[in-house]
Amino acid sequence: MKSTVIAALAISLSTLLLPVDDYGAPSERVAQQPSLAVRLGYPPDAKLLIVHADDLGMAHSVNAASIKAFETGLVNSGSIMVPCPWLSEIVAYARNNPQADLGLHLTLTSEWTPFRWGPVLAKDRVTSLLDKSGYLYLTEVEAASHADPKEVEAEIRAQIERARALGINPTHLDSHMGTLYQNKALFEVFIRVARDYRLPIRVAREWFARTDFISEVLQPDDAYIDRIVDINPAVASSDWAKFYGEAIKNLQPGVTEIVVHLAFDDSEMRAATFDHPDWGAAWRQRDFDFFTSEQFRKLLQENNIRVITWRELGKLIKR
């Protein structure tokens, strides 16, 4: 997920320091619920964290680094891009690790200029999603501005059905590069599909204050989290560990997801991202290095942070 919107929505360190109640003005029916931590069975002051790797299936380098990070136990969740070339490799991992907390990273963009992919559906059924080369658009802004919401709905349902046919029961849904958060029509599609599949979604309660349509569309039964930590290009590469370290030290009670992008700084990833260092090969190696480090493990321990998964969120949804 490399998204200007998500970057803008993502929590900054300063807002992390604010009390939870300042996070926004959800509609009353949402606000009346007990806190998410309490609904999940934790004390109200529990600091709950999902450490989530995006972009599984995109490239071998992403798969290999993410699987290695899962094996450390420090990264405990991830989401899969069904249209991407290395899907089958991560599907094999998922089948061999049925306990893994794997969702779908619904994909409407193909963002690396030398390395592209198309939709799951037949191209003539989703022409509004395709650039002139027949791939998904390079950016979330282009994708959202051209996308027919009906075609978006058909395509994301097809991505979910494809994953299920391959033996994956996704634990949650999110949106690659935040395309489905770009406007209300796309967000309504996202929420409708998530409800149909009874799946929790990457939406943060903190977003209510910043994007009107988020709280307008959500209902009390939807399962989402309190906040998201997502590093962005404004952070200098030398400040990587500092950014994440401070985010963890300042973590507020409730459920937070740290969204990370793992890969190795190797020839495949360097080639894919050669003209786009943001969320590029070195960026992903830095994320890998931090989130598989003893430093991160100690930070979790020292700050009394409890790691949870999307499976727990999923149990909040009525069946």
Add this chain to the structure above:
Amino acid sequence: MKSTVIAALAISLSTLLLPVDDYGAPSERVAQQPSLAVRLGYPPDAKLLIVHADDLGMAHSVNAASIKAFETGLVNSGSIMVPCPWLSEIVAYARNNPQADLGLHLTLTSEWTPFRWGPVLAKDRVTSLLDKSGYLYLTEVEAASHADPKEVEAEIRAQIERARALGINPTHLDSHMGTLYQNKALFEVFIRVARDYRLPIRVAREWFARTDFISEVLQPDDAYIDRIVDINPAVASSDWAKFYGEAIKNLQPGVTEIVVHLAFDDSEMRAATFDHPDWGAAWRQRDFDFFTSEQFRKLLQENNIRVITWRELGKLIKR
């Protein structure tokens, strides 16, 4: 191209030692022509060679190794797989190197289990080409046995049109894993499309003796070559240089194509080919090592071999 058929059709060292006239029984109208070397303007005893890298666009490792080999000047031709994820990277190379001898490696298979691709056309238009996961079939035998020739024709025309739209004017056509040589109906499609685009094709005159339909379908105006050298899994990895060295020392007059498969033995290629060492990462590194070596350069010089390209073959075709 990893093809049992092509491996079977490929010249063995023993047949390389036979005089040209023993190669087969082409139909009389074909046999009556002067030799290909003479038609190309060379002496009848000229030993002409195309050193051809297959599978461009398949993976970054393939692109990177092939481009590096092109830069040595020792590998002088290649063909591109339009449906593959790394197409855009090789298209950028082609645009920056308009003199490069690049054809299309028409693709009807997706052979690596963790790393897959689909057709260029909308999937619902070419259902006979797709496995149950919606990708092209894993093997040329499965592909050929399911393929509706009309859908094959539509798909390979779409691959050519896609390449042209991206600025590539292919100099020749060949068939990934030899799928289009699997039966007469598919071969007829291949030849019809090649004629429409006035392009030379990877067909070897030596095949006439072994596959009836080849000479039945070909006409005097079709542009193809005399023979093909293509290493196969029967060669031990320790005998790689020996196999190629003897093939070059024994090269007969006329036009031969050496078909090579270049990539680096790196993490991307190892992952893609992990369960298929034939035409796998180490195989491709061995090809790269030999065909960029001083040993190969010396062999070409010492054996008076003249390197030509498919562009020269293309000039034989009436416009």
